[in-house]
Each structure stands twice: as structure tokens, then as C-alpha cells.
Amino acid sequence: MPLFELAGFDLDAFVAATLAEDVGSGDVTANAVIPEDAVFDGVMDSRDAITVAGLPIAAAFFRALDPTVEIAVLAQEGEAVAPGCDLMRLRGNARALLTAERSALNTVQHLSGIATMTRAYVDAIAGSGATLLDTRKTIPGLRRLEKYATRMGGARNHRMGLWDAAMIKDNHIAVAGSIGEAVARAVRAGIGSIIVEVDRIDQIEPALAAGATHLLLDNMAPAQLRTAVALVAGRVPTEASGGVRFETIAEIAASGVTYVSVGRLTQSAPAADIGLDFAPA
Template identity: 80%
Template sequence: MEFSLDRFDLDAFVAATLAEDLGNPPRDVTSESVIPADARFSGVMDSRDAIAVAGLPIAAAFFRALDPSVEIEVLAGEGEAVAAGSDLMRLSGNARALLTAERSALNTVQHLSGIATLTRAYVEAIAGTGCALLDTRKTIPGLRALEKYATRMGGATNHRMGLWDAAMIKDNHVAVAGSVGEATRRAKAAGVTRIIVEVDRIDQIEPALAAGATHLLLDNMDADVLREAVGIVAGRVPTEASGGVTLETIRAKAETGVTYISVGRLTQSAPAVDIGLDFALA
């Protein structure tokens, strides 16, 4: 099963995660002492919750790292919505290896599917409005590529992957530069082509646009103010609602006509879903 992401080294991730669990020298004390070296297991990974699936190819990589001859059948597609009780993966191989890799594999799938599942709920909440859901940089250090992959599996669009791919001028940048317009002018003068400017007041919109903003982030505005802001921008640049967005408030914000809504809690606060792996002697 091929799996690759830009700026993500799957082999290094698997090796580092297993090393964290196995210690130095690497050892699974329980499996070594309880399970015969030549015992074989077969098992089924299943979801106890209704979920949007994400991370099965990564789980498979953990098992293959410890048992290259493991037999794996993936039963659900990435991004697929499955009901509680659905089987996700069947596998058969060396019992010690599968037990040693089990927790790392499950942790990854539970976390990524949790993000995808929460993301799917937000996407469904704004269905039909024409507004797109964006993720943010509020990710666990070291897991950004994976977590943003999971939001895509849930139906969101990746926003900035890092500090390198666009300027985002926020209140602290404005405080240092002196004004929204001055901060934006400096970014444009530096040759930056994508300039996202956060505004939290209506009177900041025209100065930001005049100075060269290519995208406006409308921060912590309620639906009425968002609607006014969208009218002022009048399609000159994309608009993004952000700040304090919940499942209860997102549709009203989407219906104001904003181009995007960004939600940090997709990666910051998504709960892990309940996925298990039950083994039996092969």
C-alpha cells in the first residue's frame, strides 16, 4: 500500500514512534515473555464509533516494519464514512510483532480518524452554502503533515502549511508595524505574493486592501458584522471568517457569503475515536 505526503517521512515516523515505545535496547518485555517466538496471530481492526477513516496506510506501515511478511487487507478507504462496528483492516502475521506494533498503529488511526470525523461534522454543517472549511496551524508539533492530511480526509481544505508559504499579518504584527496598512505595505514591498491580513474591525478593511492584501481574515466577527464586511469587500479578495467558530455557529457565519471559514479546533481539540484490534491465534 503506497502512502506519501509532502514534507513527511513515513519510515522515519514509524521508526521514531516504535523507538519511543520499545526503549533502548528495543524490547517488548510482555510479548517476549508471554508469546512464543513462532506464534502467529490473525486479527481485525474495527471501529466502535461512526467515523471518517484516516490513517490506515500508516497503521499498516507499523505492522510491516516489525513483520515484513504480514498479510494485510484494508477494508475501508481513506476519508470513507463508516458506521459503528465496521471492520477497517484484517491482518495475519507473527504474533509478537503484531502485538508490539498494535498500540502505535491504533494511536495513529484513532487520532487521525478523530480529526477527520470532527472535520466531516463541520463540513456537513455548512453544506450548500458555497463556503469552504479551512484548517489552521494549530497542530501538535511534529504531526502537522499527518493532521492536515486528516482534515483533508474529513473534507476540509488545507490553509497555510507553515510560516513559509504565505504572509499572515495578525494583530501583533500590526502593533509593531503601527497599522494594518503599514504592515501590509511592508509585506508587499518585500515581494510577498500571498498576503493574508487579519482585520477585527470594519474600518481596517479598506486600508488593508489599498496596501495590497490578497486575502482578508475577518477575526471574531459575528454574523451581522461578517455580512457587512463581505459587502464592503465586494469580491475583491477572498474572505475568511475565523475565531471562536463552533458547530452551533458555523452555518450562520457561512451564510454571510464569506469564502472560507477556518477552525482551529479541527486539529487542536478533536477527540480520538474508539478503534480496537482483536487478535486470535492463526
């Protein structure tokens, strides 16, 4: 059984494509400087407090170039760790491991950065009753990994793509002619999950009457959100979205919405500070 499985994600293909991009025709530095039979003992550690995500993927990079590498993963996915925490110890062919180093670190730094920011947002709305959602604002080709990282940080995934729910937004409404007509067309198409973006209170009843199953309350201030939630009165889930920042999310969540979605979790999370150092056992 593979050491890391994620629905819709081909780990072997991802590792091969990433290494091909980075290594090209060969690692000229490692090949010139490192003896062919040299052994590397190393430790991957966190320089900051982070929420961990991506260690099994990082390990796959090292195994791809040295199938006999010895790897001990020392932290769990989704675990909050302190600065200086050892995440992984490895021993193997020095040329291979140093060639794989950048690809492995880039991946675990990026995913742990997303998980760390996500955990901060989750903690900020703890006790509100609202659930944090991610969005489709992801780097092309990395969506499943980035959405995996938000789950490790404690969020719930929104739509994975355009196929798994309808989301009717302002441009759809403009072309369809009205919010009611846009929703009615989705209903006639047999779509079970119909998310409708509203940015005014007077759009709520027409959307619900036409068959919306989820309302996305776009760029509404907390007072307006409270009004919208009261009007919806639990008939469908409500989602606050647009312009949500760490400084404002607690007040937004306290409005009574079911969900708060945050694009910056995958769009703007800084990479975690994680390194790999030579450290003989």
C-alpha cells in the same frame, strides 16, 4: 513505490521514531508471554461511526516489525463507515504485531478522529458556498499528518507553515505602526499571498488599499461578517475565523464569507474509538 506517500512526510522515519519511543529496549510483555513462533490473526474495527484516515500508516507499523505480515485494508481513506465496520485484517507474527499495536492504533485513532470532526463541520456548512479550512494549531511534529486527516474529512488546508503566505496579525500591525504600513512592507518584500487579520470594519479599506490579497475577519459576529463581506464586494477572498464552534458555523458560513477556518479540527478532535482484536479467520 511506497504504499503511502505524503509530500514532505517521511513515513519510514515517523514509524521508526514512534516505535523507538514505545518499544525502547523491547516489549517485555510480548517477549515473555507470546511464543516466538505464535501467529496472530486480528481485525481492526471501528466502534463508532467515523471518517477513516490513517490506515496505510497503521499498516506501515505492522510491516516494520513483521515484513511478511499479510494485511488486507478493508476501508478507503476518507470513507464514512458505520459502527462495527472492519477496517483491516492482518495475520502475522504475534509478538511483532502486538508490539506494533499501540503505535498503529494511536495513529489511526487520532487521524480518524480529526477526519470525523472535520466531516461533521463540512456537512454543517453544506450548501452555504463557504469552504472549511484548517489552521496551524497542530501538534508539533504531526502537522502534515493532521492536515492530511482534515483533507480526508473534506476540508481544505490553510497555510502549511510560515513560509507559504504572509499572515499579518494584530501584533505585526502593532509593531509596524499601522495596518497599511504592515501590508505595504509585505508588498515591498515581494510576497504574493498576503493574508491580513482585521477585527474591525474600518480596517478593511486600509488593508485592501495597501495590497492585501485575503482578509481574515477575526471574531466577528454574523451580522458584522455580512457587513464586511458586502464592503469587500468580492475584491479578495474573505475568511471567518476565531471562536467558530459546531453550533455556530452554519450561521457564520451563511454570511457569504469565502472560507471558515476552525482550529479545533486539529486542536481538539477526540480520538476515534478503534480497536484491534484477535479474530482467527
